[in-house]
Amino acid sequence: MPELLTELRRLLPPDCVLSDAEALRPYECDGLSAYRELPLAVVIPTEVDQICDVMRYCTTYGLPVVARGAGTSLSGGARPHKDGIVLSLARFNRILVIDPKNRTACVQPGVRNLAISEAVAHLGLYYAPDPSSQIACSIGGNVAENAGGVHCLKYGLTVHNVLKLEVVLADGERVTLGGDTPDAPGYDLLALLNGSEGMLGIVTEITVRLLPRPATAQALLAAFDDVTQAGDAVAAVIGGGFVPAGLEMMDNLAIRAAEEFAGCGYPVDANSILICELDGTEPEVSQQIEQVSNLLVEKGAREVRIARSEEERLRFWSGRKNAFPAMGRISPDYYCIDGTIPRYQLGHVLKEISSLSKKFGLRVANVFHAGDGNLHPLILYDASKPDEFRRTEQLGGQILELCVHAGGTITGEHGVGVEKLNEMCVQFSKQELQQFHALKKAFDPNGVLNPGKAVPTLARCAEFNAMHVHAGQLPFPEIERF
Numbered sequence: 423m424p425e426l427l428t429e430l431r432r433l434l435p436p437d438c439v440l441s442d443a444e445a446l447r448p449y450e451c452d453g454l455s456a457y458r459e460l461p462l463a464v465v466i467p468t469e470v471d472q473i474c475d476v477m478r479y480c481t482t483y484g485l486p487v488v489a490r491g492a493g494t495s496l497s498g499g500a501r502p503h504k505d506g507i508v509l510s511l512a513r514f515n516r517i518l519v520i521d522p523k524n525r526t527a528c529v530q531p532g533v534r535n536l537a538i539s540e541a542v543a544h545l546g547l548y549y550a551p552d553p554s555s556q557i558a559c560s561i562g563g564n565v566a567e568n569a570g571g572v573h574c575l576k577y578g579l580t581v582h583n584v585l586k587l588e589v590v591l592a593d594g595e596r597v598t599l600g601g602d603t604p605d606a607p608g609y610d611l612l613a614l615l616n617g618s619e620g621m622l623g624i625v626t627e628i629t630v631r632l633l634p635r636p637a638t639a640q641a642l643l644a645a646f647d648d649v650t651q652a653g654d655a656v657a658a659v660i661g662g663g664f665v666p667a668g669l670e671m672m673d674n675l676a677i678r679a680a681e682e683f684a685g686c687g688y689p690v691d692a693n694s695i696l697i698c699e700l701d702g703t704e705p706e707v708s709q710q711i712e713q714v715s716n717l718l719v720e721k722g723a724r725e726v727r728i729a730r731s732e733e734e735r736l737r738f739w740s741g742r743k744n745a746f747p748a749m750g751r752i753s754p755d756y757y758c759i760d761g762t763i764p765r766y767q768l769g770h771v772l773k774e775i776s777s778l779s780k781k782f783g784l785r786v787a788n789v790f791h792a793g794d795g796n797l798h799p800l801i802l803y804d805a806s807k808p809d810e811f812r813r814t815e816q817l818g819g820q821i822l823e824l825c826v827h828a829g830g831t832i833t834g835e836h837g838v839g840v841e842k843l844n845e846m847c848v849q850f851s852k853q854e855l856q857q858f859h860a861l862k863k864a865f866d867p868n869g870v871l872n873p874g875k876a877v878p879t880l881a882r883c884a885e886f887n888a889m890h891v892h893a894g895q896l897p898f899p900e901i902e903r904f
């Protein structure tokens with residue numbers, strides 16, 4: 423340990439290396455606070471060359487490195503390694519270039535998501551992906567997790583809005599992936615790095631697409647008395663040829679918590695609500711908002727409210743954006759799950775989640791990106807009660823398996839981290855996992871970048887599957903398979 427600190431302080435200014443236990447404590451976990459670990463040290467470089475030097479040293483001596491942005495990730499992907507260091511990118515927080523003619527911005531990884539849109543608002547531009555944590559989350563972390571947001575249905579995830587990355591590899595080499603044009607020659611390594619959870623390289627610079635702000639945007643709120651009707655209505659909107667900028671769904675527990683927290687005027691007696699936003703030219707939006715409103719009524723909505731002002735539109739969204747923190751008013755702790763399913767399975771899967779909630783004796787609030795089937799069930803629990811978190815983990819695992827068996831996947835935007843390693847064994851075969859490991863080894867032969875995350879070992883999967891599959895029967899046999 424003394425030798426490590428001596429070497430790190432040789433590579434970086436003394437104030438860029440933290441080693442006291444109290445100084446390390448803020449880095450012990452990410453947004454998934456249930457999983458904690460203290461690293462040996464935290465380094466906070468200010469220059470890319472310093473990152474290169476640190477990576478060369480760590481690769482030479484096999485020292486694990488966990489890159490960290492704002493720490494808002496929700497799957498334990500930024501949890502430190504007890505025998506390694508955390509490399510914080512907090513000081514890489516500058517917007518380097520704004521190019522309004524090409525509608526791009528070049529930024530450092532520590533820049534907040536929302537800060538990009540704020541910096542270009544005077545040009546009539548914005549950055550489209552908008553996670554609920556956008557006021558705090560960093561763009562580098564968005565790349566690592568391939569983050570989405572309420573407007574990802576129309577405008578895509580992070581991967582669809584990034585043109586170029588500059589990356590430091592495990593051996594300290596600096597590479598550029600992608601380019602300043604819509605496409606670049608060679609393998610699409612740019613897409614590979616998006617969602618790689620810090621396992622393949624450390625992103626030091628990002629060029630993002632900027633979009634012109636739509637001429638107008640209008641939202642509506644539809645209330646339903648039955649969750650199946652609400653789920654079917656989502657499929658009907660997309661099937662009807664509409665592409666909303668956002669299409670979000672909340673169940674009654676989430677509605678009541680958000681209303682109490684944000685005072686957004688939600689109908690607290692509704693079983694579920696849909697928030698649908700359409701944007702474009704004024705004539706186009708006016709026509710579509712009326713058509714979608716009529717369609718939702720046909721599909722069983724008992725009430726449809728159309729926002730009559732920008733203030734009311736923002737109020738509709740305020741509850742959805744604040745749904746996660748609102749849980750703190752009704753539960754000491756919550757555990758946020760992230761899975762994705764085909765839209766036509768929404769109603770059925772939500773009913774199954776309700777049954778699982780009763781089975782485990784834990785409340786579940788559902789708030790999610792309904793338009794692309796990206797679920798975010800929030801399991802409410804009390805960490806001070808013995809055994810309650812263990813049951814919460816079990817319930818979360820069964821919800822993720824439910825998503826897989828419904829034809830979906832175990833993550834839509836939060837990543838795998840340490841949270842979903844067992845469920846990776848359900849989703850992927852031995853051969854597929856071997857390919858993931860081979861890819862990791864090609865980028866990081868010594869395995870120093872964020873080890874133990876995202877891709878489980880084959881031994882772990884063999885043990886998990888041996889304990890998990892009973893008499894060859896998979897759970898949820900009644901769900902229609904692909």
